[in-house]
Amino acid sequence: MVTLEKRPQPSRIVAWSTPFMAVLATMIAGGLLFAALGEDPLVAIRTIFWDPLFGQHAFFYRPQLLVKGAPLILIAIGLSLGFRAGIWNIGAEGQYILGAICGAGMGLAFYPAEGWFIFPLMVMAGALGGLVWAMIPGLLKVRFGTNEILVSLMLVYVAEQLLASMSLGLLKNPQGFGFPGSRNLQQYPSAHNAELIAGTGMHWGVAAALIAVIFAYVLLTRHQLGYHIRLTGEAPRAAKFAGIAPARLVLFCLGISGAFAGLAGMFEVSGPAGQVSIDFNTGYGFTAIIVAFLGRLHPVGILLAGLLMALTYIGGEIAQSSLGLPAAAIQMFQGMLLFFLLAVDVLTSYRLRFGKREAA
């Protein structure tokens, strides 16, 4: 019989190796899944993990890695701060949508005027939109003690309806022949989040994601606020004893994760997506939760995890077109990754002991 025994302190080596164990386990389980779907597991795994980077068309896919990874990383960094403090913002998808609506709305308000100031204003509007949307659960939690998980999640469904309403109403392209969706921002130079270096996928959102990683790293390791975030997550009573006001921390964590999600939405709508449309959101806000955990809530870990998750998106698309693998299989694959990570995570704080079981 196997029993768990608490380690005197969490093991750092194990903490860093569990994500790799989880990825490996997911590849094996995923391989079995693909085999069950009638695909050659090795081919499927290679298509997902190898081809986008080193395959025949890699030159086309590599920039995509940044395009898809940036929003995931940006959102996950914001979420990770809250998660570390035990503040669960599950509604990043909604904040992402609001950021896109506000950012695009700001840009379109100036249409067709051109000016250098338009894009910065859109960035601010996007961040503010996400922030305000996240402040709703934040203020309700601080003021009434309402559960932020449920409220932030409910607001995702509200945001989706709002998105639909915007694409069909207020932001609808007047010259769009009645099709739903806004004007395409890619054709509006002042509002277009274009590639900074052509052909690399590097746009302002990627830059923002990298800045966020550095910001979070410094905050968590060097700054008192980061220490307070970690302390609140590890021992809430000790945090109160140390003099941390929980309410301020809740507002900060929700606010910053909302702002980051809003930024991600804004960079997406003004860049790769181009327009506000009913099916604008593709679940980045939820996948970012996996990214945050897979990256061990650590900024550098999240950077790597975001790129890995972007890889599965791209690889998944390739597998979809070349192998006919269903999109749902990829979604399940991502869910599995989080499962395996949580399962092996126990090893950081506990040791396995093999032997006869005590009366428990």
Place this chain on the structure above:
Amino acid sequence: MDLSSIDPVLLIASLMVAATAVMIAAIGELIAERAGVLNLGVEGMMITGAICGFAMAVQTGSPTIGFLAAAAGGALLSLLFAFLTQVALANQVASGLALTLFGLGLSSLLGQDYQGIKPPSTPRIDIPVLTDLPAVGRIVFGHDLMVYFGLALVAATWAFLKYTRAGLVLRSVGENHDAAHALGYKVVRIRVMAIAFGGACAGLGGAYISLVRVPQWTEGMTAGIGWIALALVVFASWKPWRVLLGAYLFGGVTVLQLNLQAAGIAIPVEYLSMSPYIITIVVLVIMSADKSRAPASLGRIFHATH
């Protein structure tokens, strides 16, 4: 706009139907939470139940087998959560989210070949004289069996928690797992059973949506009902009868907004569609003043050291 097209009798009858799925799922979660387990995977278990039930009903032609399969599917998925949280001692919030994300993926994978098919219809109870009674007949009688099953489940859960020894033990585990352990109760085993029950209920609730309420299969069709079930448990202060009340309130809002949409009221459809979610938030805010009844060990990790 024609508000007179809304018939109050039909409204009440159909809100009972609209409330059933969320009610059954919430009762399952209530049992899990009374045992001290916060399972945020209700949405994932519901959607998995929805497709399991749908697929089996289509394959066998029997809605009954469909519902049984849904319960089994939901319970099976919940055992993954049980393994993570009770054996691997993982964080319950993260594990519940993982379960939802996984369940959404799993269900759309399973459901690929079932889009656009009609399921066998679930029969209604039709008692000739009673069902034909004016107003009362339509409201009290003439529903499908699951509506009555839901009501019975609420009553049974209430009695189980209040009057049975097993219910007492379950509550004790949720209140103070260390004390329950010291008295010799098997905390992990009891929690795993509560989680599985919650999963089975979520599965049934999901199947009710795909087999009766809609009835067809589309991806993501539970559309947040699982999360509303979680909110309902909070709303109900962990009391079964108040789950019923909350579910009818939610069912009422849903049916009313659908009726208003049909009646062509001047509010855009999107704003009507978001109303159940907004009302859920409002209710949550109102209820959050009363936190006293939350089981004391809710969401805490239990590890027996001795």
Place this chain on the structure above:
Amino acid sequence: MTDALLSIRGLTKAYPGVVANDDVSFDILPGEVHALLGENGAGKSTLVKMIYGLVKPDSGEMRMRGTPYAPSEPKAARAAGVAMVFQHFSLFDAMNVAENIALGMADPPPMRDLAARIREVSDQYGLPLDPWRVVGDLSAGERQRVEIIRCLLQDPKLLIMDEPTSVLTPQEVDILFETLGKLKAEGTSILYISHKLEEIRKLCDEATILRLGRKVATCTPRDTTARQMAELMVGAELHTPTREGRRPGEVRLALKALSVTSPGQFGTSLKAITLEVRSGEVLGLAGVAGNGQDELLAALSGELRSGAGMVVLDGTAIGDKGPAERRRMGLLTAPEERLGHAAAPDMSLTENAALTAAERQNIARNGFLSWNRARGFAREIIERFDVRTPGTENAARSLSGGNLQKFVIGREVMQDPEVLVVNQPTWGVDAAAAAVIRQALLDLAEGGTAVIVISQDLDELMEVSDRFAALNEGRLSEVRPARGLTVEDIGLMMGGSHDMEVADA
């Protein structure tokens, strides 16, 4: 030895890194009150857990009335007639007394009958208890009654009591001893775990003394002095703290009718507490657990806010200030709960050093933390207080209770507080560490700090205090000079005598 009720032979139990019990043997006779005596960590708890079926021994055997006894779970132990009253009550706050008792029984009768039985038994043994009251609302003494009645309803042959008096006032202790006397007269054996020697001399027929997991002696308490037993228990000469006579200086901290509502549903609110502490003085506050100690500490640390003028530090009203600000002004505190309150379990000692010392030790500058300075401070605490740990980067929870307590008390002491408030400074700490901590508090007072010690350990309070008061249901008794107080005086102060005239002793 066939007439023994329970005979224990060679019980051994090892945990990784520590042998909790090593070849322990003794007998408990029918109708005997048998004491199990030892310091914290001597292995008393593990031993009784084995008897109660919570832990399985690695080797050795037990016999109940001559037949082998190896309970695999508490249920089996209860079936064999063994019942146990836990030190930390295994009760369910949100449930009523009857439900709590039903949970501890193998086959409880219907609630109504059970309630009648509870009344019957509680009358019979002089332990009044209402079966329908919610347990969370009961006092510590009443909660213990729930546990005892839960045991008595099973007609136990052997009743195990783990430190039962630590939560009782002296008067309640007398009631308990009377109950135990009745049980003994009926032929029930009692295994009584304690480290309070006078109590054992009064109550017990036989004593088994454990040290570091081994049985070191068996004695008859009535014929042995407390000092002899203590030395058997500790295995060394006891060092008692010393202090010079002090002359108190000016008032540093004053509480003026401090009233705060407890944030916990089952907590105790503070009611109009008024007191003063002077420079160079130790004020001891006694009281049974749950009478407002935690709330008082929180109200002083700043975790609980009150009206500004209710807490006055050096003439400044600070009742509405938060913990950080109070610390800056020199009011430092150390709460009872080491892990999770005074320290973050999974964080390193360096990080825990910064928890309260960030400002005063210059660890934080412009919002940025210097981990080097935090590490230096942690190292200083470890050296001065002889904290046994491999280094500053070890997690707080890897330390033993005594060592961590030395660390968290040391962390506050070494910040040169103007006023220091500690709650249960030596709870669950071995005698050597306790002496170090008490000496540090006395030295601090010597240097002019005003010190408040909140404790349930009366011996400790009498040892360190200049003046003395007791908390009872959130109220404070009259504050009196510690010298010359008798146990009866203290008992009255603790037991609700706040509005009674007490004759000067």
